[in-house]
Amino acid sequence: MTEGLDLDAILTEIAGDMAREEDRGKVADYIPGLAGVDPRHFGIAVVLADGTMHVAGDADVPFSIQSISKVFALTIALGKVGDQLWRRVGHEPSGSAFNSIVQLEAEHGIPRNPFINAGAIVVSDVILGGSRPTEAVGEILRFTRHLASDEGIRIDEDVAQGEKETGFRNMALANYMRAFGNLDHAAEDVLQVYFHQCALSMTCRQLAMAGRYLMAGGAHPDTGHNVVSALRARRINALMMMCGHYDGSGEFSFRVGMPGKSGVGGGILAVVPGVASLAVWSPGLNDRGNSQLGALALQQLAVATGWSVLNPR
Amino acid sequence: MTEGLDLDAILTEIAGDMAREEDRGKVADYIPGLAGVDPRHFGIAVVLADGTMHVAGDADVPFSIQSISKVFALTIALGKVGDQLWRRVGHEPSGSAFNSIVQLEAEHGIPRNPFINAGAIVVSDVILGGSRPTEAVGEILRFTRHLASDEGIRIDEDVAQGEKETGFRNMALANYMRAFGNLDHAAEDVLQVYFHQCALSMTCRQLAMAGRYLMAGGAHPDTGHNVVSALRARRINALMMMCGHYDGSGEFSFRVGMPGKSGVGGGILAVVPGVASLAVWSPGLNDRGNSQLGALALQQLAVATGWSVLNPR
Amino acid sequence: MTEGLDLDAILTEIAGDMAREEDRGKVADYIPGLAGVDPRHFGIAVVLADGTMHVAGDADVPFSIQSISKVFALTIALGKVGDQLWRRVGHEPSGSAFNSIVQLEAEHGIPRNPFINAGAIVVSDVILGGSRPTEAVGEILRFTRHLASDEGIRIDEDVAQGEKETGFRNMALANYMRAFGNLDHAAEDVLQVYFHQCALSMTCRQLAMAGRYLMAGGAHPDTGHNVVSALRARRINALMMMCGHYDGSGEFSFRVGMPGKSGVGGGILAVVPGVASLAVWSPGLNDRGNSQLGALALQQLAVATGWSVLNPR
């Protein structure tokens, strides 16, 4: 699916088009560490199955990946407890955003999926296991560096602290699940893990690299070893497809048609199994909390390349 | 993706496995015309991109396709009003089943997507247009016959009448949307179209044939003409992927990983773009109203063939 | 509690104050027959336990009593089926207005109380019994005339027809309950009864007269016979107190402290057991659909007379 494509030209054109866009959405401002980011940034990076990397724009500027980290955390948790995880968190889309705590109540503390906040908090609880929070955070960092084959990835402590100071809603969710018996550790400890994981700071290039195992049926391209089995990689892709953009997941599937996961830092990781791992970043968000230009750029890329998983292959 | 596959052997094995399954789910009993169906039926049919047909089990026994008809009706409505349809119906998963009328209230009479009942009723309202109900029903029947290249497809009038007699919930939804100004015609007329569309009676073979345009990027294999554009075909596939199994859509994506649409008659239409159009039927339903053995058979098929759209291609 | 009170002076002062109010709320406009009413109207009528009538303002101008009729309809239905009614409708406040159809879904078609629309439709279904709609409407009209000892009360057919033409939401509620098995008759027939009952046209004087049995422990002051038992009268008063003003019931209790029932025509019937039956009317509604000046006038009256049931007696 990549023969005859001049991917560098396509990415350069997309970056140019995005630079001219005036409606860039609104930068998240509820965390001090995110609020100061310049909305004019745009970066994109694509790793193909043959290992070649193609970039345009600010592909080497680090940004806060926020909820995109939930993909990596889910992968770790599945490695720890396997399919038993699905007793504690579902794999259905959540409907609309405002429903999160409603559904948590109606469904007795079982979050809808691992990509809404409540579900990601359960995943953090699993990763915490018998460790101390700092150890669990270290494990997540090491795992992400391993996925991307890049030791330069770090956690932005300012962002992590900023979340701790304003994360009352997440504290509410954690305590609420604890009331239902679906949290094993103290809410403070679990959220320490969760907030640090969300504060992972990565470039588009690093993020696209980290996503390669989902392109490659679960295998790590640099080692050939499986990060996860092919079946589990397919299922993680399914979760990204169904639930990766909160209540904008249907819109993303409709417009782009790839499994993808967005974060309020303005990043999106998307995967075309067998073909490419993609990362895009533009800080301004649309009204559903997903990167406005990020989605637009991927939509344009999907048309130019025909890479939607819902197209004939 | 079909080289080296002995599809006939795979289908025969699946049909044999399904015949031995004891937990077959529960046949829908709220419509007299459905209640009497023998739960031991199982049929499967696969049309490949090269036009070859492979079947096993009761692939030539007609059944009531029910909500699967919403795919064909959506296709007709998009042909009539184009993307203006999306002003009246969304394209997001609906969350959980019990939410349907809740969300309709919260979102001012705009159904979440065209595959929940409320959304399909809006689609019927669009198809009705300036016609009489019987004319609109005729149009849907002719269109489905055209898709399948099969003049033998018919509507089961007993089933259609059975729905009219017990369809109070659909009458409620229709009137509720009319209260919000999102229904142009009298509820009775719209539901007459809707109930007849749901009463389409088809075999697995006919249904797989009718789904070919979604496998083929919108083109009708027998004429080469576009039923819809490639982009629209991709989007219909996206809607099937995200919303095709009500609040079991995430589960179907997780287990099978294909765009699919189920009906309470026990049928499922699934599509692997570029590869195959599949129809499966077993009347017993799981607790989310989707064919229990149908989903199991497709899960087995996905593993045997690797056809999930979320696998490397 | 009436000794030493110059009630005529109090009512005249209230009427004068209300005439000077500029913020009069908004006249209901969803029914043609209501939309044209002059918002400057204000009337009040008080019948004391000794039978004396005191009025001020437009106490003899008829208006559409709308939901106030639900009190009289409930009284008839209790006479027909007794406490078995409470198997089909609850007696709890409904929370907020927008919840109505939500709760109907969560509680399997059992409306929260007989004063929300869904509950009143169940009551109409009970009254309809084995009769034809026109007979049931006649029974309600005769009963209301009997309560008020006034043969001049009539039903405004224009208002009744206006509701039929726009009552899609009520049609939705009726069909929804029918889907749950909580409606015995065809929705059209039940709503014919319901719409005509709501179209009762009465003056403040007539309405205060009709409410006397709830002041008098269930007895009809003109005959001495019981309309209902003392216990049932107390319970109807309890329902008016808890649920008489939709999601403004708490506010009305907080400010006025009397059992009362409002209607979107701008009327309120209130009762001080043992002391007085009161009716007030001003067409403009507040944002919860209750008469803005009506509630204000009763609040002023409660302070001037000390008649709240929550004051020391």
Add this chain to the structure above:
Amino acid sequence: MTEGLDLDAILTEIAGDMAREEDRGKVADYIPGLAGVDPRHFGIAVVLADGTMHVAGDADVPFSIQSISKVFALTIALGKVGDQLWRRVGHEPSGSAFNSIVQLEAEHGIPRNPFINAGAIVVSDVILGGSRPTEAVGEILRFTRHLASDEGIRIDEDVAQGEKETGFRNMALANYMRAFGNLDHAAEDVLQVYFHQCALSMTCRQLAMAGRYLMAGGAHPDTGHNVVSALRARRINALMMMCGHYDGSGEFSFRVGMPGKSGVGGGILAVVPGVASLAVWSPGLNDRGNSQLGALALQQLAVATGWSVLNPR
């Protein structure tokens, strides 16, 4: 309303009837300090406006008043910030119990009323003011002793600690409101106040004494000074009437017809303004979390005395 009543005989008969009841409900077991209480207890105490005290059963056995304390806490908070309190908490019934966190979300962190947990937590936040939690707890204890003119009232520290250890849901509510800006202090501090207030241990006799100001139009019978104004006393009574029994408030009003407040310790405080202050206790709860025999005893008392505020006076 008390002339000719042999109240002692009535109470003795009620206590006897209650002793013979076999279906006594279920003792709350989520707090260790409550779980061990013997379900055979029953006590009742009535103080009349003339100051006479009438008791039967275990009227001198202390029990945990739990949510009944919300009435006294509300009274303190109104004294501190007056009607500004109503900007932070509403005065409408909450609908059904499971709605609490739903409505908190829909209504942007403003609890429905001060008697649901979320509302009472806001009240605790107001009482905390600039003090330390232990000072605020001391203030509540002193105020309650003052109301009852009884220095023997104390707080059960075991019960307070037990709530702290299992109060994840309250921690969730507090953090959730903090996310909406409707909590000024740290959740831990506010809940320390709240948990200690709920752990007030009182006898029926003490509780009936403490409720006298609500019987007496706001005045303290022993001093003649106003605890609150007459208008405010009436409004607190209105809140008890509308919201005092969670989603069983309508049922209590329907059956008993007095302002009342229940607690999960099995106590109920009820008031007949101008007539009596009543306390009843039996530890077993009905399915809505209100004392099963307590409500039954008050229903019997209401019939025997005619004291419902919804009866003719």
